[in-house]
Amino acid sequence: MPRAFTLLGLLALAGCGAGVGTPNAKPATKADAAHAADGEKLEGKLVVTGSSTCAPLVAEIGKRFEQRHPGVRVDVQTGGSSRGVADPQTGIADLGMASRALKEDEARLVQAHTLALDGICVILNKANPVTELGDAQVAAIYTGKIGTWNEVGGSEAAITVVNKAEGRSTLELFLRYFELKSANVKASVVIGDNEQGLKTVAGNPDAIGYVSVGAAESAARSGAPIKLLPMNGVAATVENIRNGSFPLARPLNLVTLPNPTGLKKAFIEFALSKEVHDLIREQSFVPVE
Amino acid sequence: MSPSSKDRLLVWVLRACAGLSGAIVLLIAVFLVLESLPALRNVGFARFFSDPSWHPARYAADGAYNLAPMLAGTLLAMAGAVALATPLGFCAALFCHFYAPPGLARACRRLIELLAGIPSVVYGFWGLVTLVPLLNKVQPPGASLLAGILILALMILPTIALMADGALANVPAEYLRGAAALGLSRSATIVGVVFPAAKSGLFTGVILETGRAAGETMALLMVCGNVVQVPKSLFDPMRTLTANIALEMGYALGDHRSALFVSGLVLLALIVALAAAAEWLSKGRVYE
Numbered sequence: 001m002p003r004a005f006t007l008l009g010l011l012a013l014a015g016c017g018a019g020v021g022t023p024n025a026k027p028a029t030k031a032d033a034a035h036a037a038d039g040e041k042l043e044g045k046l047v048v049t050g051s052s053t054c055a056p057l058v059a060e061i062g063k064r065f066e067q068r069h070p071g072v073r074v075d076v077q078t079g080g081s082s083r084g085v086a087d088p089q090t091g092i093a094d095l096g097m098a099s100r101a102l103k104e105d106e107a108r109l110v111q112a113h114t115l116a117l118d119g120i121c122v123i124l125n126k127a128n129p130v131t132e133l134g135d136a137q138v139a140a141i142y143t144g145k146i147g148t149w150n151e152v153g154g155s156e157a158a159i160t161v162v163n164k165a166e167g168r169s170t171l172e173l174f175l176r177y178f179e180l181k182s183a184n185v186k187a188s189v190v191i192g193d194n195e196q197g198l199k200t201v202a203g204n205p206d207a208i209g210y211v212s213v214g215a216a217e218s219a220a221r222s223g224a225p226i227k228l229l230p231m232n233g234v235a236a237t238v239e240n241i242r243n244g245s246f247p248l249a250r251p252l253n254l255v256t257l258p259n260p261t262g263l264k265k266a267f268i269e270f271a272l273s274k275e276v277h278d279l280i281r282e283q284s285f286v287p288v289e
Numbered sequence: 290m291s292p293s294s295k296d297r298l299l300v301w302v303l304r305a306c307a308g309l310s311g312a313i314v315l316l317i318a319v320f321l322v323l324e325s326l327p328a329l330r331n332v333g334f335a336r337f338f339s340d341p342s343w344h345p346a347r348y349a350a351d352g353a354y355n356l357a358p359m360l361a362g363t364l365l366a367m368a369g370a371v372a373l374a375t376p377l378g379f380c381a382a383l384f385c386h387f388y389a390p391p392g393l394a395r396a397c398r399r400l401i402e403l404l405a406g407i408p409s410v411v412y413g414f415w416g417l418v419t420l421v422p423l424l425n426k427v428q429p430p431g432a433s434l435l436a437g438i439l440i441l442a443l444m445i446l447p448t449i450a451l452m453a454d455g456a457l458a459n460v461p462a463e464y465l466r467g468a469a470a471l472g473l474s475r476s477a478t479i480v481g482v483v484f485p486a487a488k489s490g491l492f493t494g495v496i497l498e499t500g501r502a503a504g505e506t507m508a509l510l511m512v513c514g515n516v517v518q519v520p521k522s523l524f525d526p527m528r529t530l531t532a533n534i535a536l537e538m539g540y541a542l543g544d545h546r547s548a549l550f551v552s553g554l555v556l557l558a559l560i561v562a563l564a565a566a567a568e569w570l571s572k573g574r575v576y577e
Contacts, residue, residue, distance in 0.1 A: 192510070
């Protein structure tokens with residue numbers, strides 16, 4: 001183990017030179033100095049901001065990282081994927097979190113490190129007799145062309161369409177997959193985070209919503225009356241995300257400026273290592289092999 | 290220190306405190322205006338009321354920024370809740386003061402105070418898991434203006450009940466003795482003597498509860514459905530200005546973020562307008 005850390009230290013030292021000149025290099029350099037002094041001690045504070053889907057996972061990884069390195073504090077704040085991409089650039093945060101792939105213009109400025117894979121799936125209340133919806137049907141429901149459940153094989157009741165608030169990457173990916181425009185979505189309820197969406201669908205037998213597969217599976221496992229619908233015929237399971245057959249999958253990324261150094265590099269290496277795979281599985285996400 | 294110099298010191302301390310309290314409000318207003326400026330410059334004030342919808346984007350040209358439905362939502366929820374809570378609060382205060390035996394009145398007051406102490410997110414959570422599913426059985430989707438009005442009424446009820454209680458307690462005892470000496474019945478005393486005498490206190494209570502209703506955020510965010518539209522019926526979902534800020538602030542960048550500060554500015558203007566209207570209605574005697 002100590003040998004591994006010495007190696008890390010050397011890497012961090014080597015990275016130091018490259019990092020000078022970027023606005024974020026300062027705290028990292030300080031951490032490196034402490035690091036180099038006794039060869040195996042990491043010190044400092046990491047501020048991580050961004051996607052609320054990634055945040056619970058990164059917080060858990062951060063806790064374990066703090067246990068390994070008592071001198072380090074990992075501070076995780078939520079604020080959405082766009083923030084997760086913007087904050088490392090402005091220096092507000094050391095690392096960002098984004099629950100989507102980087103866009104082309106973003107990829108020129110920052111680097112993404114994929115922690116895990118997640119999917120987005122449609123959820124219904126357990127009391128709803130509907131067990132499957134085609135992509136066209138989901139799109140028609142979200143644009144208001146289908147207004148009652150009996151048009152897709154359910155009860156007479158009107159459909160309660162649960163949509164996400166502007167700025168969420170879950171909304172962005174959902175719209176892109178179903179080729180919808182935000183302005184055309186006829187929502188009955190607009191929610192903020194995954195948790196509120198799960199509560200709304202759990203409390204309303206006629207609701208339809210979409211959330212992270214990880215969040216939905218965890219909720220269903222702990223007894224919430226919801227069910228995950230297959231997407232285009234592929235069941236929304238961790239297994240199908242792993243083997244790549246689930247159509248609406250997305251990477252959960254840590255975002256940094258190109259070529260991270262020191263503490264940041266050490267944390268990313270830890271977060272991408274096998275040591276945290278149990279944490280990733282616990283939250284029903286898929287570790288990257 | 291001589292008594293007069295003590296007095297002088299006290300006056301300066303008091304002046305500083307009063308100045309500070311006033312300055313904080315002004316600082317907040319200035320801060321709101323400064324943060325709103327980019328949106329006001331790039332989007333323009335008129336677009337906040339004339340755009341086809343609320344679909345904000347990071348760059349002004351890509352988005353639509355109509356705040357009017359949310360202003361309407363705030364006003365409707367506020368008006369409904371005040372209309373519901375005011376008579377309830379007045380009646381509760383009257384009962385405690387003139388009809389209830391002392392023990393019961395005390396218990397009643399304690400309970401109302403307890404109601405005032407419950408955090409708003411608890412009301413919201415209760416609304417989300419109990420009230421909304423209940424309303425959903427009457428008319429889907431359940432999350433609606435009505436749910437917001439009911440929760441909000443519950444939240445501002447203690448404010449108006451306790452304020453009215455205080456106003457009634459301040460009615461001079463000789464008025465009541467005079468009314469009794471004239472042989473007025475209890476109901477005649479209340480209508481003819483107590484209400485006119487307690488008018489300004491009751492009015493202050495209404496203003497305070499209205500302010501609280503306009504500013505409430507979490508509970509409304511959880512039960513109102515947050516769809517940006519002017520609700521056509523009580524059962525339609527809608528979004529308030531405060532919920533808009535809370536929902537999107539963490540996720541907003543650029544002009545979108547700035548537009549949310551405009552939401553705050555509009556809200557502040559609404560509160561100022563309310564206070565001014567109240568002042569005008571009572572001809573400057575609100576706080577007497």
